[in-house]
Amino acid sequence: MEMIKSQKIRLQKMLYGTFFIFVLPLYFIFLANSLSLPFEVPKLGYGGSVIAIIGLVIMIRGMYELKVKGKGLPMNAFPPEELVEDGIYGVFPHPIYFGFCIMCIGISIFYKSVAGLYLVTPVIIGGCMALVLGYENLYLKKKFGKVPHPLLGISNISKPFTKIFRLNKLWNILLKWAENRANSWKSWRLGKLRIINHFLYSGLAGGIGSGIITLVLGRKYSLYIVILMFIGLIGAAIIGQIPVGSTNKLSRPFGYFGSLFGVSAAGLIIFIFYPEIFKVLGAFAIASPVAQAIGRIRCLIQGCCHGDNTEEGHGIVVNNPHSRVCALSHKCGVPIYPTPLYSIIGNVILEIILLFYWIRGVKYTIVIGLYLIGAGITRFIEEAYRGEPLTKIIRNLRIYQWFSVGMYFFGLIVMLFPSGITSIPETLDYGTAFMTGVIFFLISSFAMSMDFPDSTRRYSRLSG
Structure with a gap:
């Protein structure tokens, strides 16, 4: 029985990995080559390839550290056993997603793919954000009681803007408005x-x-x-x-x-x-x-x-x-x-x-x-x-x-x-x-x- 369960989990991991490593990227490439948009790709020479390589290195390093330190695979459906906060995870937020998105930007610029840069890459970035904000961060809080706060994380980068534009004050105003609306129910007969x-x-x-x-x-x-x-x-x-x-x-x-x-x-x-x-x-x-x-x-x-x-x-x-x-x-x-x-x-x-x-x-x-x-x-x-x-x-x-x-x-x-x-x-x-x-x-x-x-x-x- 245990063997059957183990084989089932192994098969699920293979299918999950195949979808995200091969099927979905290939479809994104197909989409980028099939659509046209009225925009222009910046001419950066070899800059696109440099950006792509940087993204690839960040992504691979993130996978390696997650495997070694986290004792698991880079799959949110089959999460690692340990929380990784140092190394590449202490510098970049979610380095696997971050590196992949950077790589997509670089590849799109290198191949002068308009749809790749202005459509497919933003869609990929949005999907990664959804996974992080709508699942992974909540999972980390529930299992480990916290989420990593890397050097280049949103919370650190946004601090100057929050202070300059008083975003905390604006958010408190919006919360108060929402609370007032939420308590305003009344009716007439x-x-x-x-x-x-x-x-x-x-x-x-x-x-x-x-x-x-x-x-x-x-x-x-x-x-x-x-x-x-x-x-x-x-x-x-x-x-x-x-x-x-x-x-x-x-x-x-x-x-x-x-x-x-x-x-x-x-x-x-x-x-x-x-x-x-x-x-x-x-x-x-x-x-x-x-x-x-x-x-x-x-x-x-x-x-x-x-x-x-x-x-x-x-x-x-x-x-x-x-x-x-x-x-x-x-x-x-x-x-x-x-x-x-x-x-x-x-x-x-x-x-x-x-x-x-x-x-x-x-x-x-x-x-x-x-x-x-x-x-x-x-x-x-x-x-x-x-x-x-x-x-x-x-x-x-x-x-x-x-x-x-x-x-x-x-x-x-x-x-x-x-x-x-x-x-x-x-x-x-x-x-x-x-x-x-x-x-x-x-x-x-x-x-x-x-x-x-x-x-x-x-x-x-x-x-x-």
């Missing part, structure tokens, strides 16, 4: 109907999101916009029932991944008959981070997507009994991670990135792929700090982290689909955009902020 005060944010998320899409596309695509918006909303309501379920206090949960799955599936089906649908999906990708960031304010007030326990002064404290933090998770009065705030910041950054690529003129499918990858990275990190008891955990990862991994890889595939090129609209149809926005403001407000608390039927209640 109109007969059997209850209107919760976050209706403004759920409405603005749907209204502004649909308005942006209409501005980008124009009246010609109104039918597709309406269809996909409704599919997204219905998908969120249906899929929300699967991982979360229905209780007497919450019978109408909404799932972001349900919305994403619904829109993506519908888009791929429509693509068979109407290839131009990628233009519509590209507009959805541009609008989604804005809608998601606004919608997260609704999450703060509602108490959904809330964080796990954290140290005093590092999170927010919720005392409102109607918040899901208190009503369902029983974390009243204790500091929790402000995970919706993490999501807001991540979506703002993602929106800036997507706008940059859209303005420069790239394929719609590149924008769509970048959204899926960027949103997957953001969500993977955010989910690691969530504390909702209803969220399932599978092999040390929350179920939504697995969904986020799927988003990341699906985004890598979508980029290869043929499509048109993004551009700034010559004329903007403000009238149609306003009308669309008002319609979906009302629909989103009703769906996500109005309920029937006296009913026991499915989909009747949003909170206690």
